[in-house]
Amino acid sequence: MLPSGGGIRVVKQFTEGLAERFHVHLNRPDGGSRLKNLKNISETVYPYPLWRKPSGILRPVAPVFLIARLISFKSVCGTIAKSINSNADVALVHNSMPIAAPPVLDYLKIPALYYCFEHPRHIYESDIIKRTGSFVSELALKPLCAVEKRMDRVSVRNATAVATFSRYMKQNIKQYYHRDSTVIRPGIDTNFFCPAENTDSRENFVLSVGALWPYKGHETVIRILGSIPPTERPSLRIIADREYPGYSAQLSGLADRLSVEMRIEKSITNTELRTLYQNATAVLCCQRREPYGLVPLEAMACRTPVIAISEGGFPDNIIHGETGFLFDGTVQSGAELLARVLHIRNSDMEENAYAFVTGKRNLKSGIQELTTILEEL
Numbered sequence: 001m002l003p004s005g006g007g008i009r010v011v012k013q014f015t016e017g018l019a020e021r022f023h024v025h026l027n028r029p030d031g032g033s034r035l036k037n038l039k040n041i042s043e044t045v046y047p048y049p050l051w052r053k054p055s056g057i058l059r060p061v062a063p064v065f066l067i068a069r070l071i072s073f074k075s076v077c078g079t080i081a082k083s084i085n086s087n088a089d090v091a092l093v094h095n096s097m098p099i100a101a102p103p104v105l106d107y108l109k110i111p112a113l114y115y116c117f118e119h120p121r122h123i124y125e126s127d128i129i130k131r132t133g134s135f136v137s138e139l140a141l142k143p144l145c146a147v148e149k150r151m152d153r154v155s156v157r158n159a160t161a162v163a164t165f166s167r168y169m170k171q172n173i174k175q176y177y178h179r180d181s182t183v184i185r186p187g188i189d190t191n192f193f194c195p196a197e198n199t200d201s202r203e204n205f206v207l208s209v210g211a212l213w214p215y216k217g218h219e220t221v222i223r224i225l226g227s228i229p230p231t232e233r234p235s236l237r238i239i240a241d242r243e244y245p246g247y248s249a250q251l252s253g254l255a256d257r258l259s260v261e262m263r264i265e266k267s268i269t270n271t272e273l274r275t276l277y278q279n280a281t282a283v284l285c286c287q288r289r290e291p292y293g294l295v296p297l298e299a300m301a302c303r304t305p306v307i308a309i310s311e312g313g314f315p316d317n318i319i320h321g322e323t324g325f326l327f328d329g330t331v332q333s334g335a336e337l338l339a340r341v342l343h344i345r346n347s348d349m350e351e352n353a354y355a356f357v358t359g360k361r362n363l364k365s366g367i368q369e370l371t372t373i374l375e376e377l
Contacts, residue, residue, distance in 0.1 A: 217286025
């Protein structure tokens, strides 16, 4: 039960890949993104009416309502687990929106692999991620966070085995849950994300891809571009699928103050995204502690230079100076690297990045590792 974005794309690629070896039946609560155009895969959707956000007279009691919603979600997961126990040999459990580790893990009597995309970041990384912008609201949500944290930990403990995206996430799982995990790095469709036929078709814009949330780093990208001399400054294209209320206006105000030409586009197609990768001068990835990051891989597959913060899962896929650039997150360091990319085209780096993705981060690599673990279970 996931929103739009990288996570649901990973689920789709793994589901389709596993269907070549297993009979796959998909169980999901109502409320998340739907996996479209799945072939030879059956699906059951379970009602979850409390998923709807509280509104009207429920708004003042939202913290209490959200706890009730978690309890309701656990009940839905119990129903799902009964079906899985009766019909399956092994379960692959992904993250969910109501709670990171869904409590379906608490009820399963068959082997279960929990693929942990991320832990509850608003709990463990509250220094950069908050559910609201208000101190009072955050305080009111404390009881909810306590319930969520306890449920999440219990569910992770009940999994037979745990897998995750990156070395960074493996360390966090060990720290927060005291569990070992296997790193299975997802790949991308390198037949789809590929270089343009005309490699000289680059335009003078920089791309930043990710939800319009503060920790996704778009503000840092704007400041980096604002540090480039006006005569050389590229424009900025931000591609997003969802927004923290009012954040796009905040970014627009910053761009205006720094004289950065910026355009925000939402919910574009993958074909449109590929074209932007192919035509961009560079892709900047300033997401804070990103658990993995498909965006750099998609850009690298299109032979587009990538500049990313050296934290989270980015170092698993970007080798500084060989397949892209890593920096410390400061505006000055990011601007220096962007200026370098603007002035000198490094064809060897572009080729190294393309070879890395097509050879080690293609669709089959992660699916094969996942298949092996599920067969062992």
